[in-house]
Structure formats: structure tokens, C-alpha cells
Amino acid sequence: MIEGFTALYIFMLAGFVGYEVIGRVPVILHTPLMSGSNFVHGIVLVGAMVALGHAETDMERMIGFIGVMLGAGNAVGGYVVTERMLEMFKSSKEKRQ
Amino acid sequence: MIELSYFAAAVLFILGLKRMSSPVTARGGIVWAGAGMVVATLVTFFHPGLSNFGLMILAMLIGGGAAWYTGKKVAMTDMPQMIAIYNGMGGGAAASIAAVELLKGHFDTGTFQTLAVAGALIGSVAFSGSMIAFAKLQGLIKRSILFPQQQLINLAIFAATLVFGLILIFSEAPAGFAIFMFFMLALLFGILMTLPIGGADMPVVISLYNALTGLAVAFEGFVLGNAAMIIAGTVVGAAGTLLTQLMAKAMNRPLTNVLFSGFGAQGGEAMEAVEGSMKEVGPMDAAAMMAYASKVVIVPGYGLAVAQAQHKVWEFVQLLEEKGVEVKFAIHPVAGRMPGHMNVLLAEAGVPYDKIYDLEEINNEFPQADVVLVIGANDVVNPAARNDPNSPIYGMPILNADKARNVIVVKRGKGTGFSGIENALFFLDNTRMLYGDGQAVASQLIAEVKQL
Numbered sequence: 001m002i003e004g005f006t007a008l009y010i011f012m013l014a015g016f017v018g019y020e021v022i023g024r025v026p027v028i029l030h031t032p033l034m035s036g037s038n039f040v041h042g043i044v045l046v047g048a049m050v051a052l053g054h055a056e057t058d059m060e061r062m063i064g065f066i067g068v069m070l071g072a073g074n075a076v077g078g079y080v081v082t083e084r085m086l087e088m089f090k091s092s093k094e095k096r097q
Numbered sequence: 098m099i100e101l102s103y104f105a106a107a108v109l110f111i112l113g114l115k116r117m118s119s120p121v122t123a124r125g126g127i128v129w130a131g132a133g134m135v136v137a138t139l140v141t142f143f144h145p146g147l148s149n150f151g152l153m154i155l156a157m158l159i160g161g162g163a164a165w166y167t168g169k170k171v172a173m174t175d176m177p178q179m180i181a182i183y184n185g186m187g188g189g190a191a192a193s194i195a196a197v198e199l200l201k202g203h204f205d206t207g208t209f210q211t212l213a214v215a216g217a218l219i220g221s222v223a224f225s226g227s228m229i230a231f232a233k234l235q236g237l238i239k240r241s242i243l244f245p246q247q248q249l250i251n252l253a254i255f256a257a258t259l260v261f262g263l264i265l266i267f268s269e270a271p272a273g274f275a276i277f278m279f280f281m282l283a284l285l286f287g288i289l290m291t292l293p294i295g296g297a298d299m300p301v302v303i304s305l306y307n308a309l310t311g312l313a314v315a316f317e318g319f320v321l322g323n324a325a326m327i328i329a330g331t332v333v334g335a336a337g338t339l340l341t342q343l344m345a346k347a348m349n350r351p352l353t354n355v356l357f358s359g360f361g362a363q364g365g366e367a368m369e370a371v372e373g374s375m376k377e378v379g380p381m382d383a384a385a386m387m388a389y390a391s392k393v394v395i396v397p398g399y400g401l402a403v404a405q406a407q408h409k410v411w412e413f414v415q416l417l418e419e420k421g422v423e424v425k426f427a428i429h430p431v432a433g434r435m436p437g438h439m440n441v442l443l444a445e446a447g448v449p450y451d452k453i454y455d456l457e458e459i460n461n462e463f464p465q466a467d468v469v470l471v472i473g474a475n476d477v478v479n480p481a482a483r484n485d486p487n488s489p490i491y492g493m494p495i496l497n498a499d500k501a502r503n504v505i506v507v508k509r510g511k512g513t514g515f516s517g518i519e520n521a522l523f524f525l526d527n528t529r530m531l532y533g534d535g536q537a538v539a540s541q542l543i544a545e546v547k548q549l
Contacts, residue, residue, distance in 0.1 A: 007319055007327070014315075014328045017111055018335030025118040027347065027430050027455050030340065030437035035180050036117045036127055037336050038307050040110050042134060042183075043329040044190040044314045045157075046103075046141045047321050051197040052156070053147030060197050061149060065156045067193025070224075072160035074187035075138075079131050080168030081179055086117070086124045088444035 032089075035082040042075030102140035103325035109133030110329050114336065120450050137325050160186070173445045174402050177434045178234035181303045184310055185227025191220035191313035196280065198320055202270035209320050214262050216316030218283050223306040223313060225287030230303050233291075234434065242292040248357065251289050258282040290356070298355045300435030301344050305352070308337025347430030349493040378529035380538060383505050384545035390467035392423045394459065396496055397443065399433050400473020400509070404535030407446030410472065413539055414448075416546045426452055427459045427469075427496050429477035460497050469501040471522075473508075473535050479520045504528040507538050 048071040052064030113130030116122040195217030204210040232238045261279035265271045311333030318326025432439035478498040481488040
């Protein structure tokens with residue numbers, strides 16, 4: 001378990017990383033980047049798997065099942081659309097090859 | 098081993114996002130982040146004490162499969178609503194984790210219980226709100242739904258949600274009824290909060306929900322003691338917040354305005370009447386003007402994408418370049434349905450990104466341009482944003498197309514734009530109107546240039 005101030009430090013540092021990573025991004029990448037960060041929080045799938053894995057009653061299993069389904073949708077969908085968008089970004093030099 | 102893999106995944110996510118913030122490395126970025134996701138998912142199967150593997154795999158196949166299929170199939174113009182729906186799913190997943198944990202009801206400390214409830218609230222709002230955002234952009238809900246005392250009612254529902262949230266936080270083992278009420282109210286609040294927001298503001302809202310989902314994921318990560326979720330969620334929460342602010346600024350719409358007032362709902366004073374008349378031009382003359390120019394700037398708008406004219410326009414531009422004309426694309430930050438959307442649409446047609454310029458980069462070049470070709474754009478080139486304090490779009494940064502020597506505006510008809518505002522640019526002496534569907538006009542221009 002990650003507790004107390006360790007948790008708070010992780011939270012703060014990760015927050016700064018997020019802010020800095022996006023800091024100087026050109027407008028042309030706003031949409032792909034939003035989609036990319038949308039993919040990254042698809043990691044929720046991992047948590048949903050753990051929740052479903054620990055489920056004991058039928059109610060818990062049902063909600064866990066929905067959670068995993070939604071999480072998988074987030075991760076896979078986020079990846080596919082981001083990849084499709086970024087695939088199209090090429091400079092004139094690459095086009096001529 | 099599991100912790101090590103989660104650590105690797107977190108590193109890959111951050112490096113991936115970093116690479117995605119530059120056009121040169123962006124394509125590699127998503128692959129890195131994807132690798133991190135695969136590692137984290139696979140290793141989770143070996144998490145100690147898990148069962149229900151059959152259900153787990155079935156759920157992954159259904160959710161992942163459906164998302165894969167829709168993600169591959171969706172048209173580039175519909176990208177914003179797809180992002181909304183995938184994002185909402187993430188919020189829903191975070192809320193589900195919280196629901197399971199609350200039903201189990203044995204938290205180590207009160208802090209974790211509070212975080213679980215907070216994550217559930219944010220995740221639920223992001224889920225139902227994103228679904229409404231999707232429905233609006235997809236055209237399933239046609240207009241902003243406004244009713245009297247709306248903000249008061251929303252506030253009341255929010256307050257009720259908080260009350261049930263507090264009950265959940267302070268009860269030893271939360272009752273099923275309280276959990277149910279809490280989630281229903283949170284979902285309802287997400288719906289009601291999003292309904293009155295207009296379509297033009299939707300991208301900002303989607304970005305906001307994206308940041309919120311990140312935060313919800315981080316909170317549930319604390320509850321489960323999962324470092325990968327904490328780090329990835331927090332990074333997205335912070336990055337998403339910044340991105341939301343950048344978008345709101347690009348649209349000159351403070352976030353509070355987006356969330357708490359319907360666009361155009363307020364009466365407003367009379368705008369300055371636009372004087373002069375619109376002058377028409379045919380495709381032949383327009384083509385000649387551009388073919389013999391030395392510098393042409395093209396201002397594409399969402400109308401271009403609706404008409405699916407990107408490919409034709411790019412073909413036309415290549416013909417101009419063969420004749421030695423310097424051609425640049427000028428993109429307004431909010432062209433398309435969300436910032437950067439227009440760049441994606443042009444990229445789809447094969448326009449290299451080094452021919453595409455941002456507002457700040459190109460605005461000083463308009464006076465040197467012989468011809469500016471405006472296709473499917475309206476409000477983003479309306480000089481009223483600069484000179485008329487009574488205009489609803491006053492203060493919005495615009496592309497200074499009116500400063501060019503000649504302006505050609507391709508337009509379907511004589512109506513006003515997305516916001517319903519008359520455009521003074523169309524009445525200038527150096528402006529010529531070229532009426533017709535974007536794609537048809539582009540084809541005519543290609544034919545005319547070939548004959549020159």
C-alpha cells in the first residue's frame with residue numbers, strides 16, 4: 001500500500017510532470033494529444049481487472065464486469081483513434097520518399 | 098515483478114506523452130504508451146488472489162472489440178465525439194471500481210474511503226457527461242436544452258449527491274441503498290450539467306471531462322494501492338487541465354462561461370450594421386487570380402471538412418505550386434470541431450504539416466498575400482472580432498484575412514455562420530464571393546487551372 005505523505009508526493013510530482021509534458025505543445029497537436037492522454041487513463045482497465053478479480057458476490061461481479069468492459073473500451077478505443085490520427089502527420093520530406 | 102512492470106508502464110506513458118507533444122516524434126509516442134498498456138494489462142493477470150478470469154477476458158473482448166471496431170471505422174470528422182465516448186468509458190470504469198470497493202466496504206483508513214467516493218463522483222459525472230457530449234456532437238441531441246431555474250436545480254442535485262457521498266464516507270459499511278442513490282444522483286448531475294452547453298463549446302467540455310477521468314483514475318489508484326493508475330491518472334489530470342485552459346483561451350471563452358451559460362442565450366446590444374454589398378466571382382476568374390499570384394494563403398474551416406473537399410483542395414494547391422505559387426494553409430486554433438481538428442483533417446488529405454501555419458505564425462503575412470482563399474470558414478475571419486465591441490465574438494483572436502490584397506470566399510449560400518453573426522469581411526471592396534459546395538468549387542478550380 002502507498003500511504004500518507006508518500007502518496008501525496010507521488011500525486012504532486014506526477015501532477016507537475018503532466019503540466020510540463022504538455023507545456024509547449026503546438027495547437028496542431030491538441031486533438032491527437034487529448035486523444036493520447038485519453039488513452040493513457042485507459043490504465044483504469046488494470047484497476048477494474050483487480051476489482052472484478054476480487055469480486056465475491058454476484059452484484060460485485062456484475063459491476064466489475066461492466067468496469068472491465070468500459071476500461072477495455074477506453075484503452076483500445078483511445079489507442080486506435082490516436083494511432084490513426086498521428087499516422088497522418090507527415091512532413092513534406094517524408095511524403096516524397 | 099508486478100510492481101516493476103507497473104513502474105515500466107508509468108515511465109512508458111510519460112515518455113509516450115512527451116513524444117506526442119511534437120509532430121516529429123508523435124507517431125512513436127502512442128506506440129510507446131501502447132507498449133506500457135500491454136505490459137501493465139498482462140502482468141495484472143498474475144496479481145495474487147484474483148479469480149473470475151473467465152468473466153474478465155470476456156469483458157475485455159466485448160469492450161475492447163467494440164472499441165476497436167468503432168475506432169477503426171469512424172470518419173476523421175467525427176473524431177471529437179469518439180474521444181468523448183472512450184473517455185466516458187474510462188470514467189465509468191473508475192466509478193465501477195469505486196462501487197465494487199464500496200460494496201465490499203472494508204477500507205484500511207477513512208482517507209481511502211473518501212478518495213473512493215470522490216473518484217466515484219468525478220468518474221460518474223465524466224461518464225454521463227461524456228455520453229451527452231457524444232450525443233450532441235453526433236447530432237442525436239439537436240439543441241441546448243434550457244429550462245427555468247436550471248442552475249438552481251443542478252445545484253440542488255449536486256448538493257444531494259454530496260450528502261449521500263458524505264453518508265458513504267462516514268458509515269462503517271455503506272448501505273446498498275445509499276450507494277445506489279449516490280451513483281444515480283452523480284450520473285444525473287453529469288447529464289444535467291452537460292445538456293445546456295452548446296455544441297461549439299463541447300470540445301472544451303470533453304477536454305475537461307478527460308482531465309476529470311484522469312483524476313478519478315488516480316483516486317481509485319490510491320484506493321487499490323496501484324502506482325501505475327496513480328501516476329498515469331494524475332499526469333492525465335494535470336495535462337488535461339492545462340489542455341482545457343489552452344483550448345478555452347484559444348476560443349476566447351472563459352471556462353466559467355462555457356459551463357454556466359448557454360452561448361447566445363443573452364440578448365446583447367445591436368451590432369454595427371454591415372455596409373456595402375457582396376461581390377460575386379466565377380471559378381474561372383478566381384482560378385486565374387490565384388494561378389498568377391506569387392503568394393496564396395488558404396483558410397480552411399469546418400465547412401471544408403463537411404463538404405469533404407480536403408483532397409480536392411490539396412490537389413488544387415499542388416497545381417498552384419507547379420506554377421511557382423507559394424501556398425500556405427492558415428489554421429485558426431478553433432477551426433474544425435476542436436483545436437487541432439482541422440490539422441488532422443488536412444493531414445488525412447495528405448497535406449504535409451510544414452505547410453500548415455498557426456494563427457500567430459501567419460497573421461503578419463496576410464498583408465503580403467496576393468490572394469486569401471477562405472473555404473468553409475466564417476467567424477474566424479470576421480474583422481468584427483477586432484473592431485466591433487458589441488459583437489458577440491469581440492476579442493476572439495482572428496485570422497487577419499481582410500488585410501490581404503484580395504480575398505476569395507467560398508461559401509454555400511448567403512447565410513451567416515455557426516454563431517449566426519454577419520461577417521463584415523464578405524462586404525469588403527477586395528473580397529469576392531465564390532458560391533457553391535466546397536468540393537464542387539474545388540473541382541472547378543482544378544479544371545480551370547489546368548486550362549490556363
